[in-house]
Amino acid sequence: MSAPxxxxxxxxxxxMMQTALxxxxxxxxxxxxxxxxxxxxxxxxxxxxxxxKRVIMLFQxxxxxxxxxxxxxxxxxxxxxxxxxxxxxxxxxxGYWDAAARGQSGIETTSLFPKLNGVIDDLCIIxxxxxxxxxxxxxxxxxxxxxxxxxxxxxxxxxSYGLGTANxxxxxxxxxxxxxxxxxxxxxxxxxxxxxxxxxxxEPDAELLPNLNPRERDAAxxxxxxxxVTKMNDDFxxxxxxxxxxxxxxxxxxTATRMQDLAPDLFSYxxxxxxxxxxxxxxxxxARPYAWxxxxxxxxxxxxxxxxxxxxxxxxxxxxxxSDLKKHEKLARNIDQGAAALITDLKQRGLLEDTxxxxxxxxxxxxxxxxxxxxxxxxxxxxxxxxxxxxxxxxAYGATDEFGATIVDKPMHVHDFxxxxxxxxxxxxxxxxxxxxxRDFRLTDVAGNVAKGVFS
Numbered sequence: 001m002s003a004p005x006x007x008x009x010x011x012x013x014x015x016m017m018q019t020a021l022x023x024x025x026x027x028x029x030x031x032x033x034x035x036x037x038x039x040x041x042x043x044x045x046x047x048x049x050x051x052x053k054r055v056i057m058l059f060q061x062x063x064x065x066x067x068x069x070x071x072x073x074x075x076x077x078x079x080x081x082x083x084x085x086x087x088x089x090x091x092x093x094x095g096y097w098d099a100a101a102r103g104q105s106g107i108e109t110t111s112l113f114p115k116l117n118g119v120i121d122d123l124c125i126i127x128x129x130x131x132x133x134x135x136x137x138x139x140x141x142x143x144x145x146x147x148x149x150x151x152x153x154x155x156x157x158x159x160s161y162g163l164g165t166a167n168x169x170x171x172x173x174x175x176x177x178x179x180x181x182x183x184x185x186x187x188x189x190x191x192x193x194x195x196x197x198x199x200x201x202x203e204p205d206a207e208l209l210p211n212l213n214p215r216e217r218d219a220a221x222x223x224x225x226x227x228x229v230t231k232m233n234d235d236f237x238x239x240x241x242x243x244x245x246x247x248x249x250x251x252x253x254x255t256a257t258r259m260q261d262l263a264p265d266l267f268s269y270x271x272x273x274x275x276x277x278x279x280x281x282x283x284x285x286x287a288r289p290y291a292w293x294x295x296x297x298x299x300x301x302x303x304x305x306x307x308x309x310x311x312x313x314x315x316x317x318x319x320x321x322x323s324d325l326k327k328h329e330k331l332a333r334n335i336d337q338g339a340a341a342l343i344t345d346l347k348q349r350g351l352l353e354d355t356x357x358x359x360x361x362x363x364x365x366x367x368x369x370x371x372x373x374x375x376x377x378x379x380x381x382x383x384x385x386x387x388x389x390x391x392x393x394x395x396a397y398g399a400t401d402e403f404g405a406t407i408v409d410k411p412m413h414v415h416d417f418x419x420x421x422x423x424x425x426x427x428x429x430x431x432x433x434x435x436x437x438x439r440d441f442r443l444t445d446v447a448g449n450v451a452k453g454v455f456s
Contacts (some may be wrong), residue, residue, distance in 0.1 A: 040164075040194045040196045040197070041160070041164050041165040041168065041172055041196055041197075042164050043163065043164040043165060043166060044162065044163055044164045046162070046163065046425060046426025046427055047426060047427055047428040047431055047432075048426050048428065049426060050354075050424070050425050050426025050427075051353075051354065051356075051389050051390025051391075051424045051425075051426075051455065052354055052355060052356035052388065052389030052390060052424040052425050052426075053166065053354045053355070053425075054166070054301045054304075054305065054306055054307070054308075054354070054355050054356070055156070055159060055306070055307045055308070055355070055356045055357075055358060055389075055421070055425070056297045056298075056301055056308050056309075056310070056342065056355060056356070056357050056358070057155070057156070057307070057308070057309040057310070057357075057358040057360065058294075058309075058310050058312070058335070058339055058342075058357070058358065058359045058360070059143075059144075059181070059187075059309060059310065059311050059312065059360055059361070060312050060313075060318075060319055060331075060335070060359070060360070060361040061136075061140070061181040061182065061311060061312065061313045061314065061315065061318040061319065061361075061362070062136065062313065062318030062319030062320035062321075062361070062362075063136070063139070063319050063320055063361055063362055063363045063364060063365055063377055063378075063382075064319045064328070064361040064364070064365075064382075064383075065095070065319075065321075065325065065328060065364060065365035065375055066127065066364040066365070066381065066382045066383035066400070066404055067095060067364075067365070067367060067403075067404040068095045068096070068097055068110055068112055068325065068328060068365075069109065069110055069112050069113060069328075069332075069383065070109050070110075070113075070125045070127070070383045070385065071125070071127045071383045071400060071404055072097075072099035072108055072109060072110045073367070073400075073402060073403055073404045074099065074402075075402040075403060076092055076093070076094050076095070076367055076402070076403050076404065077094035077095065078094070079092035079094070079403075080092055080093065080094030081094075084367065084368050084403065084405075085403070087368065087405075090366075090368035090369070091368055091369045092367065092368060092369075092403070093325075093366075093367065093368055093369040093373075093375060095110075095325065096325065096326060096329075097110035097111045097112045097329075098110065098111050099111075102117045102118075102120040103117075103118075103120040103121040103394060104121055104394065105120060105121050105393075105394030105395065107120050107123075107125060107394065107395075107396050109125075112328060112329065112332045113332050113336045113339075113340075114336065115336040115337045115339070115340035115341075116336055116339055116340045116343075118340060119340050119343045119344060119387075120394065121393050121394040122343050122347065122352070122387050122388075122393040122394070123343075123385045123386070123387050123393055123394070124385060124386045124387065124391045124392055124393060124395050124396075124397055124454050125383060125385045125395070125396045125397065126383060126384050126385060126386065126397045126398060126412055126417070126451075126454070127383050127396055127397065127398045127399055127400055128381070128397065128398025128399060128400065128407045128409060128410050128411045128412050129364075129381070129382045129383060129384050129398075129412050129413075129414070129417065130379060130380055130381055130382070130407060130411055130412070130413055130414075131143065131362075131363060131379045131382075131413065131414040132148055132379065132414070133148065133362070133363070133379055134363060134377045134378070134379040135377070136182040136315070136320065136362060136377075137182040137183050138183075139182075139362030139363045139377075139379060140181050140182045140183040140187055140362045141183045141186060141187065142362065142414055143360055143361070143362045143414060144183070144186075144187040144188070145186075145187070145191075145443070146414060146415055146418055146443050146444055146445055146448075148445075151186060151189070151191055152191055152441070152443075153189065153190050153191040153192065153193045153197070153434075153443070154186075154187055154188045154189055154190075154191075154198075154199070155307075155418060155421070155443065156173040156175070156188055156197075156199050156306075156307035156309060157173060157188065157189065157190040157191070157193050157197040157198055157199070158193070158197075158422075158432060158443045159173075159306060159307045159422070159425060159427070160172040160173045160190075160196075160197040160306055160307060161190075161193050161194065161197045161432075161434065162422070162425070162427045162432045163306055163425065163427070164306075165304065165305075165306055166304035166305075166306060167303055167304030167305065169262055170262065170266075170300070170303060170304060170305050171200040171305065172196075172197065172305065172306040172307065173188065173197060173198065173199045173200065173305075173306065173307045174199060174200045174202060174300060174305055174307075174308050174309075175188045175199040175200065175201050175202065175308075175309045175310075175311065176202050176204060176293040176296070176297070176308070176309070176310045176311065177201055177202070177203065177309075177310075177311040177314075178203055178204055178205045178206075178311075178314065179311075179313065179314020179315065179316070180311075180314055180315065181311055181313075181314060181315060182315045182362075185199075185201065187311075188201070188309060192434065192436040192437075192441070193434055199307075199309065204288035204289075204292065204293055205288065208263070208267055262303075266296075266299060266300065266303060267296060269282075269284055272295070276295075276345065277295075279341045279344060279345060280292070280294065280295050280337065280338055280341040280345075281337045281338070281341070282295065289334075289338070290310070290312060290334050290335050290338045291337055291338030291341065292338075293310045293338070294310065294338035294339060294341060294342040295338075295341075295342075295345070297310060297342065298342060298345050298346060298349075298351070301346075301351065301355050302349070302351065312331070312334065312335050313331070318331070319331055319361065320377075321365075321374045321375065322370045322371045322374040322375070322376060323370070323371040323372045323373065323374040324372070324373060324374055325365075325373055325374050325375060326373070339359065342357065343357060343387055343388075346388060347388075351388075352387065352388040353388060353389075353390075354388070354389065355388045355389060356386065356387075356388050356389030356390075356391070356421065356424050356425070357386065357387040357388050357389075358384070358385075358386055358421065359384060359385045359386075359387075360384040360417075361382065361384065363377055363378055363379040363382050364378045364379070364381060364382025364383065364404075365377070365378050365382075366378045366405075367403045367404045367405050380405070380406070380407070381400045381404060381405060381406060381407050384417065386420075386421075386424075386454060389424040389425075390424055390455050390456060391424070391454050391455060391456065392454060392455060392456035393456075395454070397410060397412070397451065397453060397454050398410035398411065398412055410451070410453065412451055413447065413448070415444040415445065415447040415448035415449075416447075416448055416449050416450070416451055417451075418443050418444050418448060419444050419448035419449060419450045419451075420450050420451045420454060422443065423450040423452075424455070429442060429443060429444045429448050429450070430442065430444075430448075
């Protein structure tokens with residue numbers, strides 16, 4: 001169950017969202033296939049003591065420059081316009097944003113994210129990220145699923161499969177995404193895991209969950225229709241016992257029915273104070289900017305949704321600045337206040353300690369000039385950060401050299417990143433497996449080490 005809200009005003013439906021649970025817990029890997037098909041979202045116990053109960057992932061599409069955000073390089077600025085040492089064919093590009101020490105921890109960042117700089121003491125900045133893919137499509141899949149080309153279940157699907165849901169009235173895995181990233185919906189797909197674990201996409205610029213508006217307005221008739229559909233599905237399931245798609249569809253009908261009552265409150269500002277809206281920079285209107293999505297992610301996590309992702313842009317007009325790095329500033333303004341407010345809001349409500357917030361991008365940018373005042377793709381070294389969920393705030397994990405080109409301390413591969421995230425949730429990445437096509441698959445493939453140094 002999620003931690004109780006500290007907000008003084010809770011509606012009846014909000015209370016339902018916080019207290020409604022599944023039918024009990026079983027250990028991960030301890031459920032038979034029949035049990036999984038009967039109730040694929042039943043809550044399960046983790047492998048070991050968990051620090052986090054839920055995850056909010058903030059994904060920045062296109063590749064955020066680490067040197068221009070959370071891993072500034074004064075030496076690179078001094079060398080601006082000169083040949084890159086060891087790479088005489090490359091020209092150093094110093095960037096535009098000044099760096100300074102932030103917070104009590106004194107971590108150096110640039111001025112690109114002023115609001116996030118204000119919560120730096122709650123963040124663990126991982127400066128030694130590296131991956132295998134320098135292409136947007138492959139890099140996005142790699143960050144989400146650990147894949148190096150083949151289609152695999154996404155991080156949210158694995159977590160939903162491993163832990164089930166904390167609220168049977170809501171999906172366990174939800175994704176805010178107006179325009180899909182380079183890999184499309186494959187990023188939050190369940191692939192060969194039971195289909196119930198794939199992400200439910202919410203489009204803030206469109207009607208949220210339009211299927212929740214039933215054509216049949218009479219509740220009694222809707223119940224009769226649902227029972228009829230459920231009976232037909234059950235009859236079919238008895239003859240096709242391994243059909244996870246059918247099980248997922250049946251469960252989705254039941255969840256959607258319950259959400260018809262809960263969703264209006266879940267996606268509203270009811271009960272939110274003026275101070276909270278000011279924190280996020282929001283007004284009581286129908287606009288749904290990035291900050292609104294962050295606030296809704298907090299409400300969802302409070303209500304028991306296990307994994308929520310926010311994708312800030314789609315495959316166009318994103319952080320992929322090959323020729324105009326100054327566009328980073330516009331994109332940073334879009335997410336800065338909402339992301340920082342989310343950290344502050346969770347902390348004020350006592351939720352940050354057991355909510356893991358992930359800030360990630362598919363790769364970094366080159367320290368050298370690519371085209372006109374821009375940077376190229378760079379998977380050899382980049383930055384992500386974690387907050388909450390037992391993570392030690394106000395720390396920088398790992399390091400790159402003075403130009404941001406080479407990792408010199410505590411390298412963290414994408415597989416290590418995933419293993420560390422699962423560890424926070426009490427899941428052993430080597431034990432969280434699923435049998436498919438004759439072998440046991442896992443999120444981290446045959447690699448991955450938990451970076452225990454990020455935890456307090």
